[in-house]
Amino acid sequence: MPFAEIIGQDRAVGSLRAALARGALHHAYLFGGPAGVGKGAAARLLAQAANCEGPAAAGADACGACGPCTRIARGLHPDVLFLAEEREMAKAGRWEPKGGRTPSKEIVVDQIRELVDRRLGMKRFEGRRRFVVVDPADAMNVQAQNALLKTLEEPPDDTTLVLVSSSPDGLLATIKSRCLRVPFAPLPDELVSARLLAEGWEPAAARVAAALAGGSLGRALGLDAEALEERRQAVEEAASLDPADAGAWLGYAARAGKDRDLARETCELLLVWLRDVLAVGVAGDGATLALPDLAPLSRRAAEALPPPAVLRRRDRVQQALRALRQNGAPALALERMLIGWFHG
Incomplete structure (x- = not known):
C-alpha cells in the first residue's frame, strides 16, 4: 500500500493512519525532521488517503491507482495545493511574481495571499478533503508566515494544511503553536543501506553512502x-x-x-x-x-x-x-x- 513507501517512520505514519481511520484529521500539521526522510512523501500520501476512491477508500491508506490518487501524485488535483519557493513555482509555470520582478528563493507574502484570498475562498471541486502542502515551510519569510496565521487559526471546512520543515524550530512560535507536530526521525544506517542495495548499489558503496547520509535517504540516493x-x-x-x-x-x-x-x-x-x-x-x-x-x-x-x-x-x-x-x-x-x- 502507498504508506509502505515511507520507511523507518512507523510512529509518524501510525499517527496519521490512526487519524484517518477515526475520520479525525487535524486542521494543521507540522511535519518536522531532517531532509530526505519522507516528510514530503507523507504529506502527499496523506492527501491521497483522505481522497482515495479505490479499494482502500474506507481504510487508512490510499490505493495509489484511482483517479484522485493519480492526480494528486502528478500535482494535478484541484483540491490538493502545493506551495513551494517562488522561484521553483515560477520555473514550473505555476506562479508569476508581481511587477515582473525576479522570483525569490523564499515563499513570499503574495503567494500566501493568493492562496488565502482566492484558492481557499473557493468551494472544493471534487475531493472529500482539501489539502494545502507548504514544502519547504522554512522558505516562508516572516511576512508570509504572519499572513498564514489567520488561516491556521480558522481554516475552511474540510481543509488540512501540512507544513513540511527540516528546521521547524526556525518557524515563528505563533505558527508552531497552531499546528499538530508530527516528528520524523533520521533513518538508521541499516535501513538506508538496505534501500540502496535494493536500488542496485554495491554493498561497500551502500554502506559508505549510508554513513555519509546522516539518516537521510534522499541525500544517500543523491550521492x-x-x-x-x-x-x-x-x-x-x-x-x-x-x-x-x-x-x-x-x-x-x-x-x-x-x-x-x-x-x-x-x-x-x-x-x-x-x-x-x-x-x-x-x-x-x-x-x-x-x-x-x-x-x-x-x-x-x-x-x-x-x-x-x-x-x-x-x-x-x-x-x-x-x-x-x-x-x-x-x-x-x-x-x-x-x-x-x-x-x-
Missing part, C-alpha cells in the same frame, strides 16, 4: 556511487598517515583538498570512522561498525590511540568542517586538521 570510493580511499589514507612524515600530511591535504565537496565529505566520513574507532576501543571485536570495510584500520587505531586522543582528532575534524562551511581553503583546513591530529 555518486563511484565518487564514494574516492572518499573511502581518502579516509583510509588519512588513517594510515605516519605522524613523523610531515611531507605525507601536506601531500594528503593537497590531494583531498583539491575539491571542496571532496574535502567536506572526507571529513564527514572521518567523523564516522573515528566513531568506529571509539566503539572498538570500548567493545572490541564485538563493536557494531558503520564502516566494516575499514575494521582493520579501526582496530589498529583503537590499539594505538587512547580515547582522549581519538576525541581530539574528532574535534579537529569538526573544526575543519566548520572552516569548509565558512569558505575556508580546503587544503589549508585539512593541513590544520592533521597538525592538530599529530601535534595537538
Whole structure:
C-alpha cells in the first residue's frame, strides 16, 4: 500500500493512519525532521488517503491507482495545493511574481495571499478533503508566515494544511503553536543501506553512502556511487598517515583538498570512522561498525590511540568542517586538521 513507501517512520505514519481511520484529521500539521526522510512523501500520501476512491477508500491508506490518487501524485488535483519557493513555482509555470520582478528563493507574502484570498475562498471541486502542502515551510519569510496565521487559526471546512520543515524550530512560535507536530526521525544506517542495495548499489558503496547520509535517504540516493570510493580511499589514507612524515600530511591535504565537496565529505566520513574507532576501543571485536570495510584500520587505531586522543582528532575534524562551511581553503583546513591530529 502507498504508506509502505515511507520507511523507518512507523510512529509518524501510525499517527496519521490512526487519524484517518477515526475520520479525525487535524486542521494543521507540522511535519518536522531532517531532509530526505519522507516528510514530503507523507504529506502527499496523506492527501491521497483522505481522497482515495479505490479499494482502500474506507481504510487508512490510499490505493495509489484511482483517479484522485493519480492526480494528486502528478500535482494535478484541484483540491490538493502545493506551495513551494517562488522561484521553483515560477520555473514550473505555476506562479508569476508581481511587477515582473525576479522570483525569490523564499515563499513570499503574495503567494500566501493568493492562496488565502482566492484558492481557499473557493468551494472544493471534487475531493472529500482539501489539502494545502507548504514544502519547504522554512522558505516562508516572516511576512508570509504572519499572513498564514489567520488561516491556521480558522481554516475552511474540510481543509488540512501540512507544513513540511527540516528546521521547524526556525518557524515563528505563533505558527508552531497552531499546528499538530508530527516528528520524523533520521533513518538508521541499516535501513538506508538496505534501500540502496535494493536500488542496485554495491554493498561497500551502500554502506559508505549510508554513513555519509546522516539518516537521510534522499541525500544517500543523491550521492555518486563511484565518487564514494574516492572518499573511502581518502579516509583510509588519512588513517594510515605516519605522524613523523610531515611531507605525507601536506601531500594528503593537497590531494583531498583539491575539491571542496571532496574535502567536506572526507571529513564527514572521518567523523564516522573515528566513531568506529571509539566503539572498538570500548567493545572490541564485538563493536557494531558503520564502516566494516575499514575494521582493520579501526582496530589498529583503537590499539594505538587512547580515547582522549581519538576525541581530539574528532574535534579537529569538526573544526575543519566548520572552516569548509565558512569558505575556508580546503587544503589549508585539512593541513590544520592533521597538525592538530599529530601535534595537538
